[in-house]
Amino acid sequence: MTNRICAIDIDEQGLARPTPEIEQERKVAIFDLLEDNSFALPVRDGREVPPGPYRLGLAIREGRLVFDIATEDGTKVGEFHLSLGPFRQVVKDYFQICESYFDAVKRLPPSQIEAIDMARRGIHNEGARVLQERLEGKADVDIDTARRLFTLICVLHWG
16 A cells, blocks of 8 residues: 555654653554554645655654655655644643543552543544644545554654
């Protein structure tokens, strides 16, 4: 399949050192993303789109989320910048619920952990939905890909 991401690079320049939990979330998201994803570039301005698979670079530069896209062999095919504004509240909510979740895992019974995890998934889905909206016309991603990319966006926000 060509409509997919085959490699991902996160620009960690200027990022705070992640906690072990955040680092684990990132590793899982990258692994899951590379195992199964759907990522396609739509035709824009009538120009041909080089077929994938694609290498994706994610960074935060000058207060914007940057998607740097290249072909599998490294030929740059595009870059787009998204405002971080629409993500701020959902990322903040996600970090708060994750903190509660990580804390709960250490000391609460499974039923309470499950309730917090359901809330965490709900916020995660909301973040994925916001990302899909923001990517409209720039890249086509399915909900699972958007969820994993949202996790990586949260990692970029860490600290």
